[in-house]
Amino acid sequence: MSDSEATATVDISPEELREEMLAIYPPKTKRKRQKQILVNDPDAIPEIAANTRTIPGIITQRGCTYAGCRGVVMGPIYDLLQIVHGPIGCGFYAWMSRRNLARPKPGLPNYMQYSMSTDMMEEQIVFGGEKKLRQAILEAYEIFKPKAIAILATCPVGLIGDDIHQVAREMKDKLGINVVAFSCEGYKGVSQSAGHHIANNEVFKNMIGLDDTPDQGEFTMNILGEYNIGGDAWEIDALLKKCGITLTATLSGDVNYSQVCRAHTAQLNTVMCHRSINYIAGMMEKKYGIPWFKVNFLGADSTAKSLRKIAQYFDNKGLTERVEAVIAEEQAKLKPVRDEVTARCKGKRAALFVGGSRAHHYQDLFADIGVEVVSAGYEFAHRDDYEGRHVLPTIKVDADSRNIEELHVEPDPARYNPRKTPEQMEALKSQGFTFEDYEGMMKQMKKRTLVIDDISHHEMEKLIEAYKPDIICSGIKDKFVVEKMGVPCKQLHSYDYSGPYAAFTGAANFYKEIDRMLNTGVWKLITPPWEKPS
């Protein structure tokens, strides 16, 4: 999709702006930041120093390992009872603070409304917290009788030497249910990304594969890395159903524990958020023979493209026809609003700094309505999410990444079952079909757009001053400072408590909201009449 002719239209040069951003930093900080602020060239993608430590005192958007594990990947599994082991703050902050919604299946509980914590006190810090953890699990079990329990560690746990994995084993034996411990102490790794990896490992080792009962559908698949923010997964699910495709599991959005345990029975894995869940995709491929490829259901044109690719994979005439009919019908329904919004928004400029995939995915929604992206960056992504998976072999494993276990996975002796024969795979590949294929954000961004990894408050301020974007997409921590400066800011973590934005139906919501934000009259009222020149 790259088009090197199409360069970003900005008044000041990106090189100049980059220099301005870096100017205030002392030499060491500057050396580091200059590798994270790059002028893009989709035809010769520069190397970005992503997934490196945030410099102390630079105010970052990034969260911690615990947040990535507890909040992002584990949080949405609604009938898995999750107990946070640590002092109270971390447990409290993960209490419904992400908008991963759930509509539990009949008869299943929804534990997402609960924030369970061992609420460690000084006694436990000094004498150890295992005893309180055991008691907490017993008490929680007595109250809820859950099918499975997760124990999530916070910073002090590793430091005081509590063996949560031993406690998990003991409790598993005692209660006869699955109890899984996650060593996701906040200080591990450089961001929440480490927590995603830890969650992936434990879910893969201790949940996926526990139940071999397949779904009944003719075409079954999983979506990995879709968290049902604002109901996105529901839109995708409805769309796939309409096409005749059954979703076995969405990891992790509106998903229950038994769906996770059966995920390995699906015929295909598709990946939305590559950053947070590519590990599971890769491991399931190795162990069970399920191929995976990247999809994006954000943006009408991307949704159509993703659907077509799924149909092509299943290689079934009926399915292909249904998919084409659904695309035609949905695009036609969407057209009036898309045209209307495009007429008002075309040529406006956006910048996105969010997530590990969102800063990329939402560019497709903006493209649908003619909004140009002048700058973008992730909070916690790695080089492959920027530059494409082809750089994977060249990524240096540093001390922080080495802390996170890399599982060695072998094909399952009984259940390894390649979903496609080698001939079928070859046939697909010869048609240009790609597997394990994320080409990254920079390939799709225009030449001379500014790519900024882990943007700081100072850099955001400079960007606004220089580029005056019409809209910025970010998270709650930046939203209000951006709006103080007179630029509307759309939160792409919580969707400003609206959504869904996925699939065709969700796209309409997004177009209308962006239109409303770009064209509201409120910004014109900022200067009072007595300060206006007479």
Added chain:
Amino acid sequence: MTALGKGAALKNERCYEEVGGDPVTQNACKLCTPLGACLAFRGVAGCIPFLHGSQGCSTYIRRYLISHFREPIDVASSNFHEQTAVFGGSAVFTAGVGNVLRQYQPAVVGAATTCLAETIGEDMERLVSDLQKANPTTVPVVHVSTASYRGTHIDGFHDAVRALVAQLAQGGAPLDRVNLFPGMVSTADLRHLKEVLEDFGVGYTLLSDYSESMDGETWSRPEKQQPGGTPLADIRLAGRGKASIEFGRTLAGRETAATALAEKFGVARHLVGTPIGIRETDRFFDVLRLVSGRATPEKYQGQRGRLLDAYVDGHKYVFEKRAVVYGEEDLVIGLASFLSEIGVTPVVCASGGRSKRFAESLREAVPDLPAETVVREDFDFADIEAEAARLKPDFLIGSSKGYAMGKRLGVPLIRVGFPVHDRIGGQRIHHLGYLGAQELFDRVVNTILERKQAMSPVGYSYL
């Protein structure tokens, strides 16, 4: 749901004794200690809060404060990693504060610890002196120890305010000034308190004043951070005040900003309850009259009179109603005092705090509180809900965290305190003084009327 709440019957008393508390906290009615410290520091003009520990703490705390205030707040961090956790964080502290000084040119840096730093035993005094050696600065770096396993957000707030005056206030000839330490109140409360002090015509140090820094205007020019806050110069002068007034009955017997000033500079401490409702506000105005040596301005006679008049007008709707009150201990005490004077019976008064003074202070403030009212500290929302389900109140009053409980029980929730993140204007709910009580009273009565109207098949239009 099978498990609506733990309930008394499900309590495992043996567990409770063995681990010195309820083993599992289910939906806590408290937040973590450094959150309170960050907010207190952000109420100082030009101050950047700085958390020594993992970056997740600053991110979560920012996220949480912002969801209530809908305002930006920057909280820097020393960004601990595995090695720092093992070998100590002096180097990252020095580097981090250095970067903050360079980027923000702050007037003050407010450094608080996280559980991580506390667990490895970081000595903040030493870190600040290391910093001064490595990177001498004239910008004061105030430090406070805020392990979350030792307290709640309120403790962090009070300890940060104490650290500010203990480390910054200076002595000298007494001035015609008073110090006011209101605790963690709303931005509307802070603005009201400033107006009261100004109307009394007395100089003052109000700490911590985030009325503008956390509830500000749109910017006509770029700023490093939201303007406003207690000026550093005012904190310096706190040692020369005539007296300190501190809100919060549970603070008796605890070391606070006012006790620090009393010890160091002999500034008299006056501890009053958080002034919610007429009785507690009367006490505050009495002390203010006494320490300022000035008569109560007439304006407040008027506010008090109108409030009483409203109490009379609305009494028929609220008397004999029953309420569940939860939140920070001193907020609950103030609310209970207010509710009981308008004829509402608080049937549950609960907090996640652990001051060990809650019941005693509450009964002192509200002598007419029925003996059977459930008064508990160290309660979580499961405990509160179990009691509420048993006692069937007419309304709940407390933070947004009671929303799910209210929904399940079919009981309306009147949102006050912190956090209020499911309504616009949560940061500027006015609780304090006669005017604050007026607003609370109107909201309580109207909640009851709205429900009455909604439930009535008749459709009364005059109430």
